[in-house]
Amino acid sequence: MKTVISSVPDRILRRARGCGRGGVFTPSDFLDLAGRSAIDQALSRLIKRGRLRRLARGLYDFPKLHPKLGALSPSPDDVAQALARETGSHVQVAGTHAANALGLTSQVPARTSYLTDGPSRRVVLGRRVIDLRHASPKHLIAPGSAAGTVVQALRHLGPSRAGDVVQIASRQLSLSDKKRLVSTAIQAPAWMRPILRAIGDSPSDAAHG
Structure with missing residues (x-):
């Protein structure tokens, strides 16, 4: 059976989902998945796809969503x-x-x-x-x-x-x-x-x- 190797963005998103909505991350939280440049590129792609949100320089979250207000601010x-x-x-x-x-x-x-x-x-x-x-x-x-x-x-x-x-x-x-x-x-x-x-x-x- 052929093994499917997931992409770096997929692995990052899987980890973010595992932490639940509202989780806040920096690139260092994912350095066990790939090198820093690959992590930065993957985070950029996830932001463009609307999967994660960039809060500030080097700071991201998987935001909680409100049915009327949309993405909420993190804790x-x-x-x-x-x-x-x-x-x-x-x-x-x-x-x-x-x-x-x-x-x-x-x-x-x-x-x-x-x-x-x-x-x-x-x-x-x-x-x-x-x-x-x-x-x-x-x-x-x-x-x-x-x-x-x-x-x-x-x-x-x-x-x-x-x-x-x-x-x-x-x-x-x-x-x-x-x-x-x-x-x-x-x-x-x-x-x-x-x-x-x-x-x-x-x-x-x-x-x-």
Whole structure:
């Protein structure tokens, strides 16, 4: 029986479909399929065919589709994670987005900020701006985890909202996240350490433990 060898565009599209609608990619996500020039050519063909969408330089997605609105914008978190994969770095939500993720504010900012140990980059998607800012290790505590989100939310809200952060985080974090919070508290500013330890020492919800 003759073996049919699929083309590079077909293999890329198959992988994108496997990740589901809304997936965000960079060429590096496909380098195991072919060389970089072949990947770039294949992505260009898929865009012309309307199978994938180019979001920005070196950034693509397999967009979710709305029956009336058409192709929807990707999740900022998915964009940030794709950029992090490309450089082998970590990202952590910061600022208002971190507080929003914990339910500590209902504000949804037009600019979504992330800290990263990789290169800084800004991606503009319509009216939304996604900012990755390079940060030193002392500002990037437990990146990519719920514990890290608590640290950034607390940094954004400040001591005056510490009680609210303790109340929410004590209820939402799993036991493993609380342990991570305690183990990394020493890296945080002095005013934040007792607050993080208080969250870490709080009883865990059985559903999260």
